[in-house]
Amino acid sequence: MTISRRQFVSTLAGASAASLASPGLSFAQGSGPIRVGLLAAKTGPLASGGIDMELALTMFLKDRDNTLAGRKVELIVADTAGVPATARTKTQELVEKNNVHCIIGPLAAFEALAIIDYLTEKEIPTLGVSAAEDMTQRHPSPWYVRLTSTSAQCTYPLADYSLKELKYKKIVTIADDFAYGHEMCAGFQRAFEDGGGKIIQKIFTPLATPDYGSYVAQVKTDADALFLGTAGSNGFRFLRQFIEYGLKDKIAVIGGMTALDESVLRNMGDEALGIITTSWYSATLDNPLNKAFAPAFRKQFKYDPGYYAASTYLSGQVLEGALKTIKANAEDKKALMAAIRGNNVDTIRGLVKFDEFGNVIGNVYIRKVTRSDGRLVNSVIKTYPDVSQFWTYDKKEFLKNPVYSRDYPPAKNLEL
Amino acid sequence: MQFWIIQGLNSLSLGGLLFLLSSGFSLIFGLMRLANLTHGAFFMLGTYFGAIAMRDYSGLDLWVTAIGAGIIVAALGGLFERLVLTRLKSNPLGQVLVTLGMAFIISDACLVLWGGDSIPVPTPHYLQAPTRLFGFVFPTYRLVLVGIAVAAAIGLYVLIDRTRLGAMIRAGVDDSQMARAVGIPVSRLFTIVFCLGAGIAGAAGVLGGPILSAYPGLDADMLPLALIVVILGGIGSLFGAFVGSFIIGFIYTFGTVLFPELAYIILFLPMIFVIAFRPQGLFGRLGT
Numbered sequence: 001m002t003i004s005r006r007q008f009v010s011t012l013a014g015a016s017a018a019s020l021a022s023p024g025l026s027f028a029q030g031s032g033p034i035r036v037g038l039l040a041a042k043t044g045p046l047a048s049g050g051i052d053m054e055l056a057l058t059m060f061l062k063d064r065d066n067t068l069a070g071r072k073v074e075l076i077v078a079d080t081a082g083v084p085a086t087a088r089t090k091t092q093e094l095v096e097k098n099n100v101h102c103i104i105g106p107l108a109a110f111e112a113l114a115i116i117d118y119l120t121e122k123e124i125p126t127l128g129v130s131a132a133e134d135m136t137q138r139h140p141s142p143w144y145v146r147l148t149s150t151s152a153q154c155t156y157p158l159a160d161y162s163l164k165e166l167k168y169k170k171i172v173t174i175a176d177d178f179a180y181g182h183e184m185c186a187g188f189q190r191a192f193e194d195g196g197g198k199i200i201q202k203i204f205t206p207l208a209t210p211d212y213g214s215y216v217a218q219v220k221t222d223a224d225a226l227f228l229g230t231a232g233s234n235g236f237r238f239l240r241q242f243i244e245y246g247l248k249d250k251i252a253v254i255g256g257m258t259a260l261d262e263s264v265l266r267n268m269g270d271e272a273l274g275i276i277t278t279s280w281y282s283a284t285l286d287n288p289l290n291k292a293f294a295p296a297f298r299k300q301f302k303y304d305p306g307y308y309a310a311s312t313y314l315s316g317q318v319l320e321g322a323l324k325t326i327k328a329n330a331e332d333k334k335a336l337m338a339a340i341r342g343n344n345v346d347t348i349r350g351l352v353k354f355d356e357f358g359n360v361i362g363n364v365y366i367r368k369v370t371r372s373d374g375r376l377v378n379s380v381i382k383t384y385p386d387v388s389q390f391w392t393y394d395k396k397e398f399l400k401n402p403v404y405s406r407d408y409p410p411a412k413n414l415e416l
Numbered sequence: 417m418q419f420w421i422i423q424g425l426n427s428l429s430l431g432g433l434l435f436l437l438s439s440g441f442s443l444i445f446g447l448m449r450l451a452n453l454t455h456g457a458f459f460m461l462g463t464y465f466g467a468i469a470m471r472d473y474s475g476l477d478l479w480v481t482a483i484g485a486g487i488i489v490a491a492l493g494g495l496f497e498r499l500v501l502t503r504l505k506s507n508p509l510g511q512v513l514v515t516l517g518m519a520f521i522i523s524d525a526c527l528v529l530w531g532g533d534s535i536p537v538p539t540p541h542y543l544q545a546p547t548r549l550f551g552f553v554f555p556t557y558r559l560v561l562v563g564i565a566v567a568a569a570i571g572l573y574v575l576i577d578r579t580r581l582g583a584m585i586r587a588g589v590d591d592s593q594m595a596r597a598v599g600i601p602v603s604r605l606f607t608i609v610f611c612l613g614a615g616i617a618g619a620a621g622v623l624g625g626p627i628l629s630a631y632p633g634l635d636a637d638m639l640p641l642a643l644i645v646v647i648l649g650g651i652g653s654l655f656g657a658f659v660g661s662f663i664i665g666f667i668y669t670f671g672t673v674l675f676p677e678l679a680y681i682i683l684f685l686p687m688i689f690v691i692a693f694r695p696q697g698l699f700g701r702l703g704t
Contacts, residue, residue, distance in 0.1 A: 043524065047632060048532025177676075205672075206679060210628050210637045211430055213558065214669045217422045233534030233631050240536065240629065244555035246546040267533055 033072035034323070034330045037094035038312065039105035039115075041082035046232065048263055049107055049308035050082070053129075055301060056309035057104065060316035063296075068316075069323035071330075080106050084114035091115040095122050101330035104315045105129060107308065109151075109179055116141055125337045127318060129311035133183050134403045136359035136389060145340055145358040147314050148307070149280045149389075151180050152187020152404060154257040156391040157364045157384035158227075158278035159191035162254060165382070166276070168224040170200045174215065174238070175229030175256075177204035179405075184229040184256050186404035189411060191391060198413035204406065209234065212241040220415065221250045228255040235259040236268060243271050254278075260369060262306030265376040272369045272376055280360075281310040281349045282367050282378040289317070290348040304377065314347050321345035351386075359389045421552055423669055429558035431665025432565030433627065436620035437638055438645040438657050439572060440613030446589045446652020447609045449508065453515040454496070456639030457522035458489050458614045460630070462621025464526050465489070467535040467630040478540050478622065486619030493614025497607050519635060527632050537625025557626055564623060568616070569658050576654060585609060589652050641668075644687050650700025659698065 038057055041050035054077050066073050076098050078090035087106055094100045095118075102125040106112055109132035119126050120141040128135070128144055131151040135144060162168040171192060175181030181204060189199045201220045205212065216238070219226060226242075228235050235255065242248060248271065255277035258264075262283050265272060283294045283304035293313055297305040305313070322339035323330065330336055341354045350363040364387040367378035390398045402408050441455045465485040470476050496518060504510045539557045547556045576582040587595040588602050596602050628634060641664065649660025664683070671682030690697060 043527060046532070047527055051532065204676065208633065208637050210634070210641075211433075213426045213429070213555075213627070214423060214673050217426060218419075218673055233629070236534050236536075237629050237631070241555075241627070244539065244544075244546065244557065246553040246555075263533060267535055 033066075033074040034068065034328065035074050035076060035098055035100045036319070037091075037098065037100035037103040038075060038077045039080050039087060039090060039094070039103060039111070040077060040312075041107060041111075042077075042079040043081045046082035046108060048232070050079070052263065052305070052308040053105060053107065053312040056297065056305060057312035057316055059297060059300065060313050064320070068320045069328040071323070071328035076100060080108075080111055082108055082111070084110050087111035088114045088118065091118060095119075095124055100124070101333070102127065102319065102336065104312055104319070107311075109135075116144060119143055123333050125333055125340060127315040127340070129308075129315065131180055131183070133389075136355075136357040137399060138403060140357040142358075143337060145318075145354055145360075147318055147352060147360050148311050149257060149364070150187075150359060151183030152190075153359075153387060153389045153391075154278045154280060154364050155184055155188035155229075156191045157366060157382075157387055158254060158256070158276075159188050159195065159197070160384070161276075161278075161366050161382060162192060162225065163195040163197055166225070166252075166254075168197060168252075170198050170223045171225050171227050171254075172201040172203070172220055172223045172251075173199055173227040173229060174203040174205065174219070175227075176207050176231055176234055178207055180231060181229050182406045183404040185227070186406075186409060188227055188229070188256070190404075190409050193409075193413065199411050200413055200415040202411055202414065205234070205238075207234075209237075212238045213245070216241045216245045216247065219247060219251070221247065223251055225252040225254050228253055228259040230256075231258045233264060236264045239268075239271060258307055260378065261308075262304040262378065263308065264306075265369065265378070266303045268376060270371075273371065275369045276381070277367050277369075277378065278364060279307065279367060279378070280362060280364055281307065281314075282365050282380050283310075284367075284372075284377050284379055285348065285350075285365070286380070287348070287350060289346060293348050304375070310348060314349055314352070317347040318343070318345050318352060353386070355388060357389075361386050361388045363387065418552060422554065423673055424666075425554050425558070427666040427669040428562050428662065429627075429665075430669055431662035432562040433620070433624050434641055434645050434665055435565045435658055435661035436561075436568060436623060437617065438642040438649075438661060439568065439654060440616035440620075441642045442646045442649070442652065442654060442657040443572075443585075443609050443616075444613040445646055446654075447585055447592075448606055450501070450511055450515070451643075452610075452613070453512060453639065454493075454518045454522065455613070455617055455642055456635035456637075457519040458493060458617035459621040459624070459638050459642075460526060460635040461492070461522055462486065462489050462618030463537065463625045463628065463630040463634060464530055464535070464621075465618070466622030466625045467537045468530060470538055471535060478537070478626070482619045482622035485622045486615040489618025489621075490611040490615030494607055494611040496614075497610040501610070502603065502606070519639070523632065523635050530630070532632050534629045534631040536629050537622065539626040561623065561627075565661075569654070572654055581608070644683065647697055648687055648690050650697030653697070653699040653701075656697055656699030 040053040078094055080087035080090055104127045109130045112130040120143050126144045128146045129148045133150045136146050173185045175185045205215050253275045257279035260277045321343045325339040326335045344353050353361045364384045365380045366382040368381050369376055370379045444452045462485040466481045469481050543557045546553045584600045588605050592602050645660040645664050649656030668683055672679040
């Protein structure tokens with residue numbers, strides 16, 4: 001295969017000289033730039049998200065003249081191709097050959113799981129964006145923080161919203177048949193059923209499902225709504241078949257944080273209008289930092305940033321905050337990690353805090369697809385502030401249970 | 417009852433799509449004894465051409481687009497056969513490897529050119545409303561697809577069984593050395609059949625588009641299905657591909673509905689049995 005790793009070395013020699021010369025900038029013993037490794041799948045089926053991750057982070061650094069906390073930053077992007085073994089090799093290369101000070105990414109849980117032990121052993125601060133629950137629950141790493149959401153974290157508010165505002169009683173879930181889909185549906189089911197609702201049908205479809213027709217035809221139409229827990233482009237393809245089978249008038253659709261991501265919406269039409277989803281981000285978020293980011297991203301790349309672009313931009317913001325705290329001394333990895341975990345940083349998604357497992361506590365937004373300026377956007381209709389990965393559950397009790405899966409918690413209300 | 421009827425119709429429409437996908441593969445395999453692993457990529461290329469053309473020129477007709485994409489993919493296939501495959505005639509393993517490599521090249525090229533997002537192929541507006549029959553609701557386009565598959569099957573049957581070109585192809589399938597000896601230009605025949613097979617795949621890609629959409633990895637999703645159909649139906653037998661498509665359509669649909677966890681086992685198990693007990697496939701012939 002090709003070696004598709006590009007190095008973004010700062011080319012502005014003048015700028016670099018200027019920052020060296022300027023007094024008052026305190027960077028300590030470290031010499032040379034801070035090296036940041038980005039693990040992103042730029043080829044293969046996950047490429048769409050991976051490319052957005054790179055674009056957003058590059059944009060973040062460029063806006064700051066490739067300088068964070070007064071010190072130059074060199075971004076080294078490694079293509080994982082969405083394959084765990086490749087992710088492992090590339091990580092080793094980043095650590096041992098490029099000598100990175102910290103790593104951002106990767107996207108897919110199976111990639112993150114493949115590299116986390118190695119990163120812990122090498123003590124590399126990692127700002128993760130993948131969702132696997134146990135990485136910040138039963139098997140946390142002192143060197144790993146997650147800035148986005150666990151698989152289920154965003155579904156709790158949606159379950160609450162479905163019960164209280166939408167008054168749904170019976171819901172069918174459909175999701176991709178892998179850990180992310182299982183965990184997301186399990187979390188949604190738990191919160192929804194604890195609040196008095198019923199999950200009457202759970203459908204899991206293979207990650208590679210060319211034709212959703214046979215699944216669509218099974219959906220129980222006496223449910224109030226269908227929860228769509230898909231990733232990538234699957235939600236988009238599912239919905240098209242859903243409409244062709246005439247189901248859109250019979251049953252409402254709600255979705256998880258990736259189902260109708262901005263990257264999916266940009267290829268959809270009116271069929272998406274009115275669908276309610278949950279996420280830790282929306283391109284339309286009305287805060288000053290996002291107002292600076294989203295329109296600029298849109299202007300440069302002609303589409304709205306979504307989950308993937310926001311995740312690395314957010315990582316950049318958290319990293320910048322930590323570097324400022326430790327005066328850009330990225331060589332002291334313990335201090336860097338402590339600063340990342342200890343800081344409360346204002347970001348494009350709102351204020352970001354971390355719990356003791358390294359998982360983010362932050363706002364979760366309920367969004368509705370509307371049309372604005374001729375394009376589809378996720379308009380925020382309700383904000384759930386400071387949502388934890390444990391929702392309202394007791395932390396100790398939560399961790400005593402097995403990790404969410406296809407069969408846990410058991411679904412007691414399925415209708416046959 | 418409704419369940420069986422709806423899923424039965426689903427099976428039929430998937431079978432129709434599978435026939436459009438695999439008939440070209442079967443033709444090429446039958447004549448050239450070449451497992452063309454680029455076939456899935458040709459299909460995907462067709463879908464992308466359709467999706468892009470219809471996105472950039474709204475109002476473009478699906479059927480016209482399908483024919484256009486078929487012609488373009490056929491031309492590309494012809495070039496590939498002439499420039500690369502003919503040079504490897506005495507090296508079947510090399511040929512298979514080259515087709516696999518070509519598949520990777522095409523899929524990466526699609527990713528570079530059109531990005532990683534799914535791009536829809538719009539259903540013609542006059543087929544968008546679901547058909548309501550005896551209280552059942554079913555997507556109209558899928559019904560039309562079955563009709564197209566049957567028409568394509570009849571067309572190919574006439575071509576292979578009733579024309580001079582078809583007679584030459586059949587002669588080549590049965591015994592290519594003897595065909596050469598009696599003056600049939602087998603080499604040119606190879607190119608024609610390869611173009612035809614690739615072209616059908618390209619057109620099928622557009623026709624499958626409203627159901628599948630164009631997305632990276634479509635090629636890898638479709639290729640195994642084409643392989644199963646052709647191996648089950650019998651190598652080089654168009655009738656076998658036709659029957660195989662509908663058998664797989666039914667197995668796949670009911671398998672995924674009734675035993676979703678075992679979807680792929682149910683799909684591949686019959687193929688393994690057929691290979692074990694009837695290596696030539698259901699309608700294939702041995703000893704050529």
